Each structure stands twice: as C-alpha cells, then as structure tokens.
Amino acid sequence: MREYNGRIGIGAFLAGVGVGTLVALLVAPRSGEETRDFIAEKTRQGRDYVSQKASDLRGQMEGSVRRAKDKVQDAVQAGKDAYRDQVTQM
Numbered sequence: 001m002r003e004y005n006g007r008i009g010i011g012a013f014l015a016g017v018g019v020g021t022l023v024a025l026l027v028a029p030r031s032g033e034e035t036r037d038f039i040a041e042k043t044r045q046g047r048d049y050v051s052q053k054a055s056d057l058r059g060q061m062e063g064s065v066r067r068a069k070d071k072v073q074d075a076v077q078a079g080k081d082a083y084r085d086q087v088t089q090m
Helices: 006-027 032-089
Strands: none
Touching: 006 032
C-alpha cells in the first residue's frame, strides 16, 4: 500500500474549500455586481497568499541549496586536505 502523502490531503481539502465557496457564491442572495466584487477581492487575496507562500518557499529552498553547497565544498576541501596529507607523508 502506498504511503500517505500529507500534500495530497491538503490539496483535496483546498479543492473542497474552493468548490464549497463556489457553491456558496452561486446561491448567495447578492446582486451580480456585489458577487463580482466579492469574487475579485477574494481572487486578489488568493493571488497575494500564493505569491507570499511561493516567496517563502523560494527563500527556504535558497537556504537549503546554500547549506548543501557549503557541505559539498567542505567535503571537497576535506578530500583535498586528506590527499595533500597522504602526498606529504610519502
């Protein structure tokens, strides 16, 4: 059996929220203009939220890449030092 992936659950939850919101908008007692304004505002909020989360993720990834790069450079330097030590002992 496949291992449960939390991201799938979150995605399904968000899709359910979206469908629920859409149904609520369709049956809500608002004028067309009010509904359009509401949808536009929620769309802007959603776009801003996604943009912020993408920025946060990008920052986390940059930090992870920087740490991995530092580890590789440290390992290369350790290899060079070990090689140099072996050569000088001969």
